[in-house]
Amino acid sequence: xxxxxxxxxxxxxxxxxxxxxxxxxxxxxxxxxxxxxxxxxxxPPTALPGPGGxxxxxxxxxxxxxxxxxxxxxxxxxxxxxxxxxxxxRPYVFITVDDGAVRHPAALxxxxxxxxxxxxxxxxxxxxxxxxxxxxxxxxARVHAHTATHPDLTGTSYDFQRGEIxxxxxLLRGQxxxxxxxxxxxxxxxxxxxxRAAADCGFTALVMWTAAVNDGVVQFQAGGRLNPGDIVLMxxxxxxxxxxxxxxxxxxxxxxxxxxxxxxxADRDAIA
Numbered sequence: 340x341x342x343x344x345x346x347x348x349x350x351x352x353x354x355x356x357x358x359x360x361x362x363x364x365x366x367x368x369x370x371x372x373x374x375x376x377x378x379x380x381x382x383p384p385t386a387l388p389g390p391g392g393x394x395x396x397x398x399x400x401x402x403x404x405x406x407x408x409x410x411x412x413x414x415x416x417x418x419x420x421x422x423x424x425x426x427x428x429r430p431y432v433f434i435t436v437d438d439g440a441v442r443h444p445a446a447l448x449x450x451x452x453x454x455x456x457x458x459x460x461x462x463x464x465x466x467x468x469x470x471x472x473x474x475x476x477x478x479x480a481r482v483h484a485h486t487a488t489h490p491d492l493t494g495t496s497y498d499f500q501r502g503e504i505x506x507x508x509x510l511l512r513g514q515x516x517x518x519x520x521x522x523x524x525x526x527x528x529x530x531x532x533x534x535r536a537a538a539d540c541g542f543t544a545l546v547m548w549t550a551a552v553n554d555g556v557v558q559f560q561a562g563g564r565l566n567p568g569d570i571v572l573m574x575x576x577x578x579x580x581x582x583x584x585x586x587x588x589x590x591x592x593x594x595x596x597x598x599x600x601x602x603x604x605a606d607r608d609a610i611a
Contacts, residue, residue, distance in 0.1 A: 347383040387452045390445040392578060394454045398586040398596050401431070404456055407605030408598075411543045419522070423547040425568040425603045432569045433458065433600040434586055436546065437485060437523065440467035443579035444474045449478035450479045454585055458600040460523040460546075463510040465575075470514040481601050482517035484508050484542070489525045492533045500532055505540040520603060521546050544604055548572040554582035557589045565593040570600065 389395035402408070409427070412420035425433065439461040450457065457480045459473075464482075464487065466473055473482070486492070486503040487510070504522060510519040523544040524533055529545060537545055550559045552573040557565070565571070573582045590597055 348369070358584070363458075389452060389584070390448055393584060394578065395449060395584065396451065396591050398454045398587075398590070400454065401596055401598065402602075404599045404602065407602055409603045409605065410607050411604040413607065414538050414543065415440075417538050418531065419538045419542055419545050421529075421547060422533070422570075422604065424549050424570055425600075427568045427603065428590060430566050430567050430595045431598045431603075432567070432571060432590060432595045433603075434571050434573065434583075434597050435460060435546070435600065436480075437572060437574045438462055438489065439469075439473065439575050441575045441577055441579065443591065444575070445580050446575070446583075447475050447479060448472045449580065449583045450476070453597075455587065455597045456480055456599050457597075458483060458521065458546075460521075461507075462525075462558075463487040464489065464512060465508045467510060467592050473515055481599070482511055482515055482519060483521040483546075484511060484519040484521070485523050486525055491526055491528050492524055493528045493530045497532050497536055500536040501539060504533075504536050504542070508540055508542075520544075520606070521569070523600070543606065546570065546600070546604075552582040552586050554578055555585045557585055565589055565595050566596060567595065569595075 383399050384397050386397055387395050409425070412422065414420065433456045434455060437460045439459070457478050459476065459482050461473065461482060462485050468514050476482070484504060484507045487507045488503065490503065492500050492503065508519045520543045522537045522544070523546050527547055539585060548570045550557060550565065550569055550571045552558070552571060555578060557571070571586055573586065576582065
């Protein structure tokens with residue numbers, strides 16, 4: 340090869356060798372986006388603020404209220420059974436409120452916030468003319484009978500007792516749309532005539548009590564605590580807030596839960 344040609348070939352090789360090389364590209368990357376799902380668990384409150392700066396203990400229903408749990412005892416020989424307490428081994432108690440004399444403005448709020456559904460035994464003389472107040476308890480309490488005028492029934496005639504009991508039931512149905520099946524005699528006083536008249540008026544049980552709340556204090560007929568099956572009595576009074584809260588606090592202290600009395604005195608044909 341001629342010297343000139345050889346020089347040109349060598350220059351070409353050097354040019355190629357010295358040319359800048361392309362930069363190496365980084366390997367391709369894949370981005371994966373993960374969406375996290377957060378599950379929030381809400382713990383039910385154990386207390387809520389109540390009327391007048393009070394604190395209301397809260398109870399969660401241990402079963403679906405309105406579901407029959409036990410049957411009412413049978414009526415025998417035309418006499419309604421007398422129920423003083425509910426036979427149960429579950430930690431349940433029952434609150435009942437009588438008369439209706441004082442239409443306390445905080446009563447409904449206390450029932451709803453506490454989750455407690457009382458049984459109301461109302462007199463005609465307190466409901467008549469004030470039906471709008473007692474209608475507000477629909478869905479929060481059950482209404483039953485306590486006579487028309489709140490007399491002591493013992494020793495009075497059958498016709499008198501039937502008039503007081505049936506007349507009361509008729510008024511509660513007419514003004515409140517209630518279906519009273521339980522009856523409580525005024526002062527807890529009754530006789531065989533009372534039980535017969537109550538049965539003839541369509542009632543299924545005469546309901547007494549084992550403890551009462553007065554002036555913010557729970558009082559016991561026996562012992563010093565609430566026990567499963569106890570039926571507690573209180574009234575529509577000016578002390579409604581103090582009495583209702585005293586009952587709720589006593590339930591917390593004694594480890595019992597207030598449930599619906601009617602669920603444990605369900606009609607015989609109801610399915611438990």
